[in-house]
Amino acid sequence: MDLIAETIAAIRPLDETAMRAARDRHDRLTKPRGSLGALEELGVRLSGVAGACPPPLPAPAAVAVFAGDHGVHAQGVTPWPQEVTAQMVQNFLAGGAVVNAFARQAGAEVTVVDVGVATELPPAPGLLVRKVANGTADITQGPAMTADEARRAVEVGIEVARDLVAAGNRCLITGDMGIANTTPSAALIAAFTGRSVEGVTGYGTGIDDITHARKIKVVHTALARARTELPGHDGSDGADPRVASAEPLAVLAQIGGLEHAAIAGFILGAAAQGVPVLLDGVIAGAAALVAAALARGARDYCVAGHRSAEPGHAAALWFLELRPLIDLEMRLGEGTGAVLALPIVSSAVRVLHEVATFDSAGVADKDAASPDGT
Numbered sequence: 001m002d003l004i005a006e007t008i009a010a011i012r013p014l015d016e017t018a019m020r021a022a023r024d025r026h027d028r029l030t031k032p033r034g035s036l037g038a039l040e041e042l043g044v045r046l047s048g049v050a051g052a053c054p055p056p057l058p059a060p061a062a063v064a065v066f067a068g069d070h071g072v073h074a075q076g077v078t079p080w081p082q083e084v085t086a087q088m089v090q091n092f093l094a095g096g097a098v099v100n101a102f103a104r105q106a107g108a109e110v111t112v113v114d115v116g117v118a119t120e121l122p123p124a125p126g127l128l129v130r131k132v133a134n135g136t137a138d139i140t141q142g143p144a145m146t147a148d149e150a151r152r153a154v155e156v157g158i159e160v161a162r163d164l165v166a167a168g169n170r171c172l173i174t175g176d177m178g179i180a181n182t183t184p185s186a187a188l189i190a191a192f193t194g195r196s197v198e199g200v201t202g203y204g205t206g207i208d209d210i211t212h213a214r215k216i217k218v219v220h221t222a223l224a225r226a227r228t229e230l231p232g233h234d235g236s237d238g239a240d241p242r243v244a245s246a247e248p249l250a251v252l253a254q255i256g257g258l259e260h261a262a263i264a265g266f267i268l269g270a271a272a273q274g275v276p277v278l279l280d281g282v283i284a285g286a287a288a289l290v291a292a293a294l295a296r297g298a299r300d301y302c303v304a305g306h307r308s309a310e311p312g313h314a315a316a317l318w319f320l321e322l323r324p325l326i327d328l329e330m331r332l333g334e335g336t337g338a339v340l341a342l343p344i345v346s347s348a349v350r351v352l353h354e355v356a357t358f359d360s361a362g363v364a365d366k367d368a369a370s371p372d373g374t
């Protein structure tokens, strides 16, 4: 079996016994039942992920920022020059990006993975050079990558997840860097959710309305072209279910990015090892759709750190039925929204470790006084 198939085969359903134990424990803690809202369900799910209640604290935690360039940059979908991808990689390595500041605050370590930056990067501590290609091809003109490149990039993500867990990390966090990458993100999200291109294509780093209209056209063109190359194409134009029903890796190779592929692998790798993966914004959302199409169970290991301002991100979260922990209208990427949510994940787990039960604290439970639970 190859690495991707092996990884998918290793993903287990959430542990029902541990989740029952967590629900039961929540009901005995010194707080009104359900008073921690969605945080309780998060603690339950993390118990299911770990197969234990309480689950381990999500520490140490590691952010992997997967960097890649995009041929579709040539279509004028972003005002930023492509070189900014490589320059930001240097900034991450120097500790000067927003994700570094947030990671220092949250106590997470940042690793940068060059899975497809267009230029050569000098070796540096904290940089993993796993370059599969010097960027993707322009998705309006042809497939972003070959099937082999897509597979290799997914494998890079699986291997990074494996190594970070082997190093002792108990929570993996997705990050991305790739100028123009909100365009293939929109294409992937339209393809996998069936939502309209107009509904999922946003303003990325910040573009004017004319550029936004062009970006929408570019995504339409890429999807129409991809449809003709995917098996099952019936010659007609129209919605995207046909794209969505094709083999996920084939769709990824047609319209995705190398960092999307690697993040999809990173998610699969985390899930296969029973470690939660905290998702960042729209790029991670698009990658999670690929991972979930490859292995539906992978979704259960994902925690949506935040909801970004990109409309496609909300669509991806809706499709995956993931509830974001925070919504600060951020639209940066890099892993920033996910790292910001890490203390919330820690709190969800800490409750199950540290909060006293009614019995142990000698606090009267209302159900004890009123057996019918009213």
Ligand SMILES: Cc1cc2ncn([C@H]3O[C@H](COP(=O)(O)O)[C@@H](O)[C@H]3O)c2cc1C
Binding pocket: 077, 078, 079, 080, 084, 088, 176, 177, 178, 179, 180, 181, 182, 183, 203, 204, 205, 206, 332, 333, 334
């Ligand atoms: C200085 C800078 C830092 C960033 N950090 C993340 N991104 C984010 O913005 C890019 C995607 O947006 P678009 O599709 O509009 O180009 C990605 O590189 C993403 O990681 C940045 C973008 C810039 C310019």
Ligand SMILES: O=C(O)c1cccnc1
Binding pocket: 182, 203, 204, 205, 280, 281, 282, 283, 308, 309, 310, 313, 330, 331, 332, 333, 334
């Ligand atoms: O929503 C995001 O994650 C995002 C938005 C713009 C640029 N990069 C990422």
